Amino acid sequence: MTRKNDTTRLRKKPVKLEEENDRVGKKKAKESPMSIYTLGVILSLIGAGIFLFLRMRAQESVKTPLNAPRVIKERSSSMPLAPHDAERFWGTYRSQLYFGMRTKYPTSPLFGLMWFDQFVGQGMPAVRHWCNQGDRLPRYGWLAHDGVNFGSQEIVDHRYIMMTDFVKRQGGSHGGDWTARFSLRPVPGQEKTVMSLLFYSVLQGQGKLTPEIVKNRLVAIHGSTEDLGSFTLRFPKSASNVKKTNFLTTYSPVVDQLKEVMMSRMLLENYEKGSKQSYIALGGHRMPPDFDGEPNFVVHQVTVSLPFEMEVVFESGSFKDRPNSLSGDTLTSELSKYHSHFDGKFENVFQLGKKNFGGHEVLLAKAALSNMVGGIGYWYGQSLVQSKYNEKPVEYWPAPLYSAVPSRSFFPRGFLWDEGFHNLLISKWDPEISKEIIGHWLDLMNQEGWIPREQILGDEARAKVPAEFVVQKNENANPPTLFLPLKLLIADLIKSEKAKDHDYLQAVFPRLKTWFNWFNVTQTGPIPFTYRWRGRDSETKRELNPKTLTSGLDDYPRASHPTDDEYHVDLRCWMAFAAGILADIAKSLGEPHEEYKATYDILTNNDLLDKLHWDPVTERYADYGLHSNKVKLEKPKPPKNIKQGQTPPSPQHLEKVRVTKVEPKNQFVDSFGYVSLFPFLLQIIEPTSPKLGKILTDLRNEKMLWTNHGLRSLAKIAPLYNKYNTEHDGPYWRGPIWININFLAVRALNYYSTNEGPYKDQARSIYVDLRKNLIDNVLKEYKRTGFIWEQYDDATGHGKGSHPFTGWSALVVAIMAEEY
Numbered sequence: 001m002t003r004k005n006d007t008t009r010l011r012k013k014p015v016k017l018e019e020e021n022d023r024v025g026k027k028k029a030k031e032s033p034m035s036i037y038t039l040g041v042i043l044s045l046i047g048a049g050i051f052l053f054l055r056m057r058a059q060e061s062v063k064t065p066l067n068a069p070r071v072i073k074e075r076s077s078s079m080p081l082a083p084h085d086a087e088r089f090w091g092t093y094r095s096q097l098y099f100g101m102r103t104k105y106p107t108s109p110l111f112g113l114m115w116f117d118q119f120v121g122q123g124m125p126a127v128r129h130w131c132n133q134g135d136r137l138p139r140y141g142w143l144a145h146d147g148v149n150f151g152s153q154e155i156v157d158h159r160y161i162m163m164t165d166f167v168k169r170q171g172g173s174h175g176g177d178w179t180a181r182f183s184l185r186p187v188p189g190q191e192k193t194v195m196s197l198l199f200y201s202v203l204q205g206q207g208k209l210t211p212e213i214v215k216n217r218l219v220a221i222h223g224s225t226e227d228l229g230s231f232t233l234r235f236p237k238s239a240s241n242v243k244k245t246n247f248l249t250t251y252s253p254v255v256d257q258l259k260e261v262m263m264s265r266m267l268l269e270n271y272e273k274g275s276k277q278s279y280i281a282l283g284g285h286r287m288p289p290d291f292d293g294e295p296n297f298v299v300h301q302v303t304v305s306l307p308f309e310m311e312v313v314f315e316s317g318s319f320k321d322r323p324n325s326l327s328g329d330t331l332t333s334e335l336s337k338y339h340s341h342f343d344g345k346f347e348n349v350f351q352l353g354k355k356n357f358g359g360h361e362v363l364l365a366k367a368a369l370s371n372m373v374g375g376i377g378y379w380y381g382q383s384l385v386q387s388k389y390n391e392k393p394v395e396y397w398p399a400p401l402y403s404a405v406p407s408r409s410f411f412p413r414g415f416l417w418d419e420g421f422h423n424l425l426i427s428k429w430d431p432e433i434s435k436e437i438i439g440h441w442l443d444l445m446n447q448e449g450w451i452p453r454e455q456i457l458g459d460e461a462r463a464k465v466p467a468e469f470v471v472q473k474n475e476n477a478n479p480p481t482l483f484l485p486l487k488l489l490i491a492d493l494i495k496s497e498k499a500k501d502h503d504y505l506q507a508v509f510p511r512l513k514t515w516f517n518w519f520n521v522t523q524t525g526p527i528p529f530t531y532r533w534r535g536r537d538s539e540t541k542r543e544l545n546p547k548t549l550t551s552g553l554d555d556y557p558r559a560s561h562p563t564d565d566e567y568h569v570d571l572r573c574w575m576a577f578a579a580g581i582l583a584d585i586a587k588s589l590g591e592p593h594e595e596y597k598a599t600y601d602i603l604t605n606n607d608l609l610d611k612l613h614w615d616p617v618t619e620r621y622a623d624y625g626l627h628s629n630k631v632k633l634e635k636p637k638p639p640k641n642i643k644q645g646q647t648p649p650s651p652q653h654l655e656k657v658r659v660t661k662v663e664p665k666n667q668f669v670d671s672f673g674y675v676s677l678f679p680f681l682l683q684i685i686e687p688t689s690p691k692l693g694k695i696l697t698d699l700r701n702e703k704m705l706w707t708n709h710g711l712r713s714l715a716k717i718a719p720l721y722n723k724y725n726t727e728h729d730g731p732y733w734r735g736p737i738w739i740n741i742n743f744l745a746v747r748a749l750n751y752y753s754t755n756e757g758p759y760k761d762q763a764r765s766i767y768v769d770l771r772k773n774l775i776d777n778v779l780k781e782y783k784r785t786g787f788i789w790e791q792y793d794d795a796t797g798h799g800k801g802s803h804p805f806t807g808w809s810a811l812v813v814a815i816m817a818e819e820y
């Protein structure tokens with residue numbers, strides 16, 4: 001609505017100016033015809049100028065950063081790293097790789113691992129590099145990862161099991177050293193396997209790499225870059241089972257096709273003297289033809305039999321007083337030191353041993369947490385964004401993002417609403433990491449107060465996303481879930497005596513206020529204190545129920561016919577929740593908090609909530625809008641007036657379209673499921689409200705939301721339960737069990753079972769059952785499939801969708817620990 005006003009203002013202002021010009025002009029007419037003319041020209045030029053200026057400003061605003069101090073200060077390359085920055089400077093921040101290292105510097109050199117089997121099949125080898133569901137690996141993921149110093153990952157390939165371990169060591173002024181160790185053992189029956197491991201370094205523009213080659217073996221890469229100063233990457237000789245070593249030095253113009261560039265420089269070489277068998281080898285010095293620059297992409301290849309172990313040792317040039325090399329026995333003992341520290345800290349934070357969880361369960365929990373923490377990435381780049389003032393998408397400013405990811409294989413980038421859930425867990429493990437992640441996200445806010453919800457930064461990230469999903473529109477929100485971890489963090493920040501923590505609060509507060517205000521102004525509904533998700537398509541004919549991607553719950557059924565008159569109960573609850581936390585922060589900072597408190601009071605007022613969103617017929621909380629339950633996807637009838645000689649299109653070739661059998665009317669949307677639960681999930685219903693009793697009874701009902709594996713997203717009795725949204729678009733939030741919402745449910749049940757009210761005992765008993773069902777099923781599926789999944793089937797409990805999905809599904813750890 002505000003947007004509409006903005007346009008009219010923009011359109012009108014210049015016109016008004018022109019009218020005034022005329023009036024001024026006429027008055028002067030009698031005096032001098034010449035000056036009237038001149039003045040007229042000047043004034044209309046000014047008018048046109050103002051018009052252009054305002055239009056340009058409107059076009060610019062979508063890509064203009066908020067004018068407020070950043071939470072995460074930008075570091076120039078000449079600045080030495082502050083100690084706390086140095087700690088997390090290096091990391092496994094290339095989330096989508098099976099194993100890769102980089103720094104948190106925009107143009108950091110990239111390091112990574114690839115591998116493939118020799119002597120299997122013909123043609124190109126299946127090179128592993130980016131996590132890929134198509135590789136069909138039986139299992140992989142971090143088993144331990146502390147987010148700072150160390151990690152240990154197990155990758156189960158078809159013929160062997162590989163551990164990728166790394167440890168860092170601080171020293172010097174560029175983030176210190178690290179060593180990675182890759183150890184492989186064959187799976188039974190595959191002892192004869194011969195495979196190649198490849199470890200590379202590539203520059204992103206800046207810097208220099210010089211390979212050191214001794215007797216045709218790449219022994220080290222000497223490099224220097226802005227972020228790292230000088231450094232050496234060494235490839236110490238492995239003790240045994242090395243069959244061949246090869247290398248590649250070349251130039252790659254891009255970093256998102258390293259595998260392809262490398263594969264185009266492979267050769268077949270004779271494997272053993274006298275035999276005809278050949279193996280796939282890197283081609284040595286192979287610069288592109290007609291290119292006389294320096295190499296920027298250097299790869300070390302070892303072809304080995306199993307078992308095998310190799311190390312890659314990175315040493316920073318400014319680390320002068322290193323006591324010894326971080327390799328061999330020293331590395332082994334550092335790894336085991338960090339491993340036991342990890343185990344100790346894990347028990348300390350989550351206390352699963354104390355809660356009598358068995359060995360298997362604790363291993364699952366450690367793997368879930370570690371893969372979330374180990375999946376944290378760093379990106380730098382520009383989003384493509386668009387406002388209604390831009391004809392075409394424009395580039396956001398270049399910005400960094402440090403964030404966890406939903407899935408290393410399928411969604412290896414930042415998603416705004418996922419990130420709030422991720423940090424519910426991360427903040428328990430390491431609040432410093434969470435604060436930095438949240439800071440990065442808030443720094444992505446533009447001057448309007450908007451944060452793009454999907455962050456596709458840099459070439460590697462963009463390579464993973466279909467073009468139509470790249471552009472982010474500034475009308476579109478996404479649930480402000482960052483308030484969930486903030487609620488946990490803020491309690492400690494407020495108590496903290498450290499200047500750093502106080503500065504952090506001071507820096508996030510203006511951004512949170514602006515963010516809240518953006519929602520409160522742009523996402524309003526038709527009546528005061530109602531809210532509406534934008535971004536629904538009211539024109540589509542293919543969708544059974546037009547999607548609401550912005551709500552995070554993509555195809556969850558809303559009003560069947562999107563209009564500006566609808567309003568959504570989940571968004572209203574998110575707003576209530578956010579207002580409450582802002583009131584708390586403002587109060588603790590001694591800033592005016594009354595407006596937030598007042599908004600919070602209104603949005604949590606149960607009478608008003610019930611008036612707006614309680615459907616007295618179905619006795620459930622619901623969205624309101626232009627809706628019909630009687631919609632269906634049907635094959636359209638072929639057109640009737642076919643001219644002679646023409647063949648009518650066969651129905652198989654026509655895509656199904658939606659048919660509305662009963663005209664829609666403004667009413668509550670009958671669609672019981674996750675959205676109906678929000679007043680309960682975000683603890684807005686009072687513990688004494690009879691509506692709470694009704695919700696508890698309904699969610700415990702197997703015909704509705706209850707299953708033995710968790711709460712399903714849409715009730716079995718809901719009209720669109722498990723329905724396809726288009727002919728090809730299967731149900732997503734229309735039945736399957738999602739762990740993030742189940743986490744909120746368990747958390748709410750815990751709340752209502754510990755606060756006085758008539759439903760306390762009922763809440764308690766459901767809490768116990770739901771928690772057990774969720775833990776048992778995620779664990780059972782992990783054992784059965786090797787993975788944690790995006791969603792779980794409500795009939796069988798089977799994991800579905802992308803995997804590994806250790807984004808919010810990893811919240812099972814918090815559920816086990818009862819840490820809400």
Ligand SMILES: *[C@@H]1O[C@H](CO)[C@@H](O)[C@H](O)[C@H]1NC(C)=O
Binds near residue numbers: 521528529595596599
């Ligand atoms: C949110 O918007 C409503 C309606 O415009 C307004 O009354 C309220 O003060 C706003 N709340 C805050 C905290 O800005």
